[in-house]
Amino acid sequence: MTSATDFRRTTFLSVLGKGDDVNKPATTPAEPDHAPAAVARLRRRALRLVIAGLVLFIAAWGMVGFVRYRDADLLKTESRTHGVVFAMIVSGKFESIGIEYYTDNGVRRLEFVDVDDAGAYHENDPVTVIYDPADPTRIRTEADPELPGLVRTVTVxxxxxxxxxxxxxxxxxxxxxxxxxxxxxxxxxxxxxTLARSSAGKARTKLRVRFQTEEQDYRTTAPVMLPIPPALFDRDEVKVWINGTGDAVTVMFEYGPFLVAAKRT
Known part of the structure; x- marks a missing residue:
């Protein structure tokens, strides 16, 4: 092994269930020399998950704030006119209606707005339109939801x-x-x-490890991101390296190689 990158299941995508490389043939013999760096990599990956989640949350609610700001800005224009529904569109969870209306200077506009229930509208239904005189494509009706359906879905x-x-x-x-x-x-x-399924649940695995002078029992921790590869349960013995004690044990499998967290039982 040349570096910690030779370890399987250490990438950001692998934890999301994509690109699991644990079953790829190893190009070099597995050795624990780079295992400490691989453990550190797993720790950094976990931190990146936290950061990615927070960034996603900030981005989603930032979008909500932006939409609400634009909506409040639109309502300040107080440019209102009468409109007529000419179409109802339902596409999956997203529903909208087409509105025909005329601006204050007599220009005819055909625009679409998101609604909660397009089925509640009918062709030629009258609606009150609020629009931006500087950008007549920005419209809403008095009955519109505060947030468009797409924004609410993305936020959830x-x-x-x-x-x-x-x-x-x-x-x-x-x-x-x-x-x-x-x-x-x-x-x-x-x-x-030797590996066996734990009675505590399928996500956990029991390991009986035989060293040169003794045997010790371990159990993988739960919850786990990815399970132990099924191929290992079909083997009589699997070569491993054990590090740590008590509730903070790391098991390095030659197969892969990959690391799992475990504890002494």
Whole structure:
């Protein structure tokens, strides 16, 4: 192995379930020399998840603030006129209506606005239009929602993704921060492990590791980002390296290689 980048499952995309490279054939023999750097990389990845979640949250609610600012600015113009509905459009969760109206200087306009329920409108229904005289394409009706449907959907989805990213990142940061110091300061003990599913749940794996002079039992921590590859459960023994003690153990698998967090049982 030449660097920590030879370890599998350390990229930002792998934690999102994309680009899992754990089953790719290794080009060089696995050795624990670069394992401390790989643990540090996992810690940095977790921190990036937190940052990505916060950036996404700020961007989504920044968009909400911008839309509300534009809407408040539009309402200040007080340019109102009568309009007529000429079309109703429903595309998935997004609904809009087409409005025909005339500006104060008599120019005919055909514009679309988002609505909560396009089915509540009918062709030739009258509506009151509020528009910007400097930009007649900016319109809304008195009955419009405060936020367009697309903005609300993006905000809800972004908030949901933020929760997932931040929680995953915080768990990962706590998990690998405790193991990072041990990875640098303590030796990596070579051994062979037999794997079994834990009764505590499919996400956890029990490992019985045989060293030169003793055997020890471990269990992977949960929740996990990615499960142990199924191919390892079909093997009688798997070569591993163990680092750390107690509740802060790191297991390096020769297969891959990749790292998992575990604790002594």
């Amino acid at each position: 989805v972004s908030t949901f993704l933020t929760i997932i990213l931040v929680l995953s990142g915080l768990i990962g940061t706590s998990r690998w921060r405790r193991r990072s110091a041990a990875a640098r300061a303590e030796p990596w003990r070579a051994g062979t492990a």
